[in-house]
Amino acid sequence: MDFKTNNTRLKIGEGKVSGYLSIFLGVCSFLFTICMYFPNVLTTSEFRHLYTETFVEVFVFALLILGIGFALTSFVLRKKADIALIGLGFLSATLLLFYLFPLQTSEVSTLFTIGLDWLVLDIFFTSVIFIPLELFLPKRLNQTKFHPEWRTDLAYFIYSHLLVQILGIIIRTPAVISFSGLPIAEIQSKVSAIAFPIQLFLALLITDLFQWTIHFLFHKIPLLWRFHAIHHSIKDIDWLAGSRIHIVDLIVVRSFTFIPIYILGFSNAVFLTYLVWVSIQAVLAHSNTRINFGFLKYILVTPQYHHWHHSADPEYYDKNFAIHFPFIDMIFGTYLDKGDKWPSETGLNETEMPKGIIKQTIQPFKLNKKSNP
Ligand SMILES: [Zn+2]
Numbered sequence: 512m513d514f515k516t517n518n519t520r521l522k523i524g525e526g527k528v529s530g531y532l533s534i535f536l537g538v539c540s541f542l543f544t545i546c547m548y549f550p551n552v553l554t555t556s557e558f559r560h561l562y563t564e565t566f567v568e569v570f571v572f573a574l575l576i577l578g579i580g581f582a583l584t585s586f587v588l589r590k591k592a593d594i595a596l597i598g599l600g601f602l603s604a605t606l607l608l609f610y611l612f613p614l615q616t617s618e619v620s621t622l623f624t625i626g627l628d629w630l631v632l633d634i635f636f637t638s639v640i641f642i643p644l645e646l647f648l649p650k651r652l653n654q655t656k657f658h659p660e661w662r663t664d665l666a667y668f669i670y671s672h673l674l675v676q677i678l679g680i681i682i683r684t685p686a687v688i689s690f691s692g693l694p695i696a697e698i699q700s701k702v703s704a705i706a707f708p709i710q711l712f713l714a715l716l717i718t719d720l721f722q723w724t725i726h727f728l729f730h731k732i733p734l735l736w737r738f739h740a741i742h743h744s745i746k747d748i749d750w751l752a753g754s755r756i757h758i759v760d761l762i763v764v765r766s767f768t769f770i771p772i773y774i775l776g777f778s779n780a781v782f783l784t785y786l787v788w789v790s791i792q793a794v795l796a797h798s799n800t801r802i803n804f805g806f807l808k809y810i811l812v813t814p815q816y817h818h819w820h821h822s823a824d825p826e827y828y829d830k831n832f833a834i835h836f837p838f839i840d841m842i843f844g845t846y847l848d849k850g851d852k853w854p855s856e857t858g859l860n861e862t863e864m865p866k867g868i869i870k871q872t873i874q875p876f877k878l879n880k881k882s883n884p
Pocket residue numbers: 726730739743820
């Protein structure tokens with residue numbers, strides 16, 4: 512079996528895939544170990560208490576064993592150690608760090624932290640699930656992870672994870688300011704007393720109604736579209752490309768969407784489940800997979816549903832705004848179901864978007880751009 516990249520083909524059995532996997536695991540294990548030496552600065556305060564010595568040792572050694580296994584496989588298959596040596600370099604550096612310096616565990620809160628641990632954990636577990644899914648069950652066969660803009664999408668993924676703490680504070684602020692002092696304690700106690708599944712459904716429904724509204728406005732108001740156009744510039748849509756969101760778009764949409772989550776008093780279990788659900792569904796909705804979800808496509812947003820939202824054909828602009836429940840679009844008249852069909856192309860037709868995260872971040876602030884979809 513082989514997978515076509517933009518210029519080359521990755522063939523299973525050639526030793527390249529295993530070589531790249533050893534590099535990926537080597538980099539993950541190295542960065543995660545670094546986090547453990549500077550936990551106050553490089554780990555998110557929410558996760559920090561999870562990093563006991565046992566957890567860190569088991570996780571890092573699992574990465575090391577897998578990484579060494581892939582490096583050896585690559586070496587045997589390729590009969591040369593070029594790629595495998597890079598992987599082994601990172602894996603050896605991790606081992607050296609482990610044996611030379613004792614681990615630091617800390618639960619001290621610091622004012623500002625970088626979410627390097629969140630970046631490593633999320634990219635590792637998301638890759639484990641979605642890369643095989645897109646390799647073995649792809650929708651567009653000619654598209655692979657190494658499409659022309661994958662580095663740009665990775666840059667968006669990296670910065671949004673590293674800045675998770677500061678973004679969280681900014682996103683929470685509108686809800687905190689606008690509702691502080693309001694008599695909502697009674698509502699909060701009633702909401703938190705509702706059974707878990709109903710509470711979760713309500714959380715997803717209410718946030719999706721808020722999300723639908725602000726997302727719709729980002730399409731209809733030219734000033735806002737300048738920012739949202741960055742997300743719609745994705746031509747090779749996949750799980751990683753879903754991260755391509757302008758920072759203004761990200762902050763405004765999430766602030767607005769999270770208002771009900773912060774003020775209605777959902778239980779902690781519902782809040783955490785909601786966060787996991789949103790992360791998985793957002794990644795799944797963009798992934799390049801042909802998995803058939805059957806009747807579930809009428810209940811939950813699927814990749815096919817959201818790919819139509821990204822259609823490059825003007826006939827299908829402004830459809831499928833929901834991110835959880837398609838029936839919200841049915842209610843507002845923006846629902847699009849083309850049966851088994853998928854959009855032939857995604858991306859922007861009218862405006863040419865510059866390449867790279869820096870140029871794209873500046874782009875909406877430039878004057879006189881033709882910008883409406
Ligand atoms: Zn949109």
